[in-house]
Amino acid sequence: MSKPKQISVRAAGCRYTLVCGAGVSGQAHRWLQELGPATGRFILTSPRVWRAVGPALSRGLRLRKGQPVIFMKDGEVAKTLQTVESLCRALSRAGADRQALLVAVGGGVVGDVAGFVAASYLRGVKLVHVPTTLVAQVDSSIGGKTGVNLPEGKNLVGAFYPPRQVLIDPLLLRTLPPREFRGGLAEVIKYGVIADKALFAYLEANIERILARDARALSHVITRSAAIKARVVSRDERESGLREILNYGHTFGHALESATAYRRFQHGEAVAWGMMAAALLGHEARITPAQDAARIIALVRRLHPLPAWPAVHPAHLLRAMGRDKKTRGGNLRFVLSPALGQARTYDAIPLPLVERVLRHAPHLMEPPAKIHA
Ligand SMILES: NC(=O)c1ccc[n+]([C@@H]2O[C@H](COP(=O)([O-])OP(=O)(O)OC[C@H]3O[C@@H](n4cnc5c(N)ncnc54)[C@H](O)[C@@H]3O)[C@@H](O)[C@H]2O)c1
Numbered sequence: 001m002s003k004p005k006q007i008s009v010r011a012a013g014c015r016y017t018l019v020c021g022a023g024v025s026g027q028a029h030r031w032l033q034e035l036g037p038a039t040g041r042f043i044l045t046s047p048r049v050w051r052a053v054g055p056a057l058s059r060g061l062r063l064r065k066g067q068p069v070i071f072m073k074d075g076e077v078a079k080t081l082q083t084v085e086s087l088c089r090a091l092s093r094a095g096a097d098r099q100a101l102l103v104a105v106g107g108g109v110v111g112d113v114a115g116f117v118a119a120s121y122l123r124g125v126k127l128v129h130v131p132t133t134l135v136a137q138v139d140s141s142i143g144g145k146t147g148v149n150l151p152e153g154k155n156l157v158g159a160f161y162p163p164r165q166v167l168i169d170p171l172l173l174r175t176l177p178p179r180e181f182r183g184g185l186a187e188v189i190k191y192g193v194i195a196d197k198a199l200f201a202y203l204e205a206n207i208e209r210i211l212a213r214d215a216r217a218l219s220h221v222i223t224r225s226a227a228i229k230a231r232v233v234s235r236d237e238r239e240s241g242l243r244e245i246l247n248y249g250h251t252f253g254h255a256l257e258s259a260t261a262y263r264r265f266q267h268g269e270a271v272a273w274g275m276m277a278a279a280l281l282g283h284e285a286r287i288t289p290a291q292d293a294a295r296i297i298a299l300v301r302r303l304h305p306l307p308a309w310p311a312v313h314p315a316h317l318l319r320a321m322g323r324d325k326k327t328r329g330g331n332l333r334f335v336l337s338p339a340l341g342q343a344r345t346y347d348a349i350p351l352p353l354v355e356r357v358l359r360h361a362p363h364l365m366e367p368p369a370k371i372h373a
């Protein structure tokens with residue numbers, strides 16, 4: 001095991017550390033000790049995650065028999081205030097006091113819910129994330145956004161609540177289902193596009209090793225991605241501007257998700273399509289050089305198979321984008337890349353360009369023979 005990398009994240013009034021590296025969860029007990037004494041460690045997780053990582057992580061945490069492991073269901077349907085209530089009640093019954101330490105073990109759903117529980121139980125108790133999906137390792141566990149959904153919409157109730165530490169171990173991803181893994185890789189590609197040309201080139205050269213979950217290659221790209229997210233949120237915790245570049249590919253992606261009632265795509269799969277569309281749009285708008293657009297599309301295509309672009313009318317997708325929070329004054333607002341490794345927001349993208357992209361983008365995953373036919 002090579003030495004874990006420690007990345008510092010700045011949040012309002014505090015700092016916390018991301019500890020990244022293959023095997024760090026096996027040393028979890030030691031890392032948690034750095035946080036000082038706690039009256040108890042309370043694991044919050046889901047049955048499915050715990051089946052996958054529980055045995056190894058219990059050893060890493062030196063969990064003793066009888067130490068509380070509190071379960072919630074995962075999946076987007078479990079991201080509710082009812083789940084928050086039942087977790088808080090379980091903590092209370094298990095005797096968690098103000099010096100308790102909550103350890104959230106799971107993907108973004110467990111992390112977002114457990115984070116909100118940590119922010120509100122007894123007005124705030126210590127929180128550590130042990131993310132177990134690729135999305136959670138490079139995105140949701142970093143930056144302090146926590147929360148749950150309402151029937152009226154996603155993530156409508158929540159809090160900014162930074163964890164004390166995040167233990168990021170790529171070995172925990174071995175059991176992750178392939179679609180979840182590929183979806184997470186889309187977000188990793190995103191970091192290359194928006195902030196790190198060298199990461200992008202590394203992905204181009206090593207995507208097969210990464211898809212095969214080679215521990216070294218995976219550790220490298222996860223650490224780079226986590227560092228980029230850490231840098232962006234350290235500068236802009238409350239999403240006043242810079243943090244917006246993290247939405248590259250997401251305007252199209254959200255429209256695809258919403259037009260298919262959130263059933264067809266795993267989030268990252270929609271973002272993968274969204275990044276190809278954003279590359280094309282960037283090129284149409286004379287912002288993204290042709291060669292960079294081609295490289296983005298070629299790399300994302302290697303995430304195949306993706307569910308096909310849905311057979312919905314472009315006008316329908318445009319309406320879905322119009323509802324997206326990224327619109328201002330009637331103009332469509334997009335994050336685009338003026339060069340690989342850079343991104344910024346463009347406010348006045350003309351509608352006809354977006355319409356053209358929506359007509360062409362559905363063909364971007366077709367085999368080359370068809371494209372040239
Ligand atoms: N807070 C943020 O900044 C932020 C950022 C991005 C996404 N999110 C949120 O994250 C959520 C999505 O998170 P996700 O993509 O991690 O999905 P998820 O938490 O729903 O996990 C996906 C599936 O993988 C399973 N799983 C998790 N780890 C596993 C493992 N190691 N082995 C086998 N199976 C495993 C889970 O049981 C689940 O069925 C959404 O609710 C989204 O809103 C939050």
Ligand SMILES: [Zn+2]
Pocket residue numbers: 187250267271
């Ligand atoms: Zn995303």
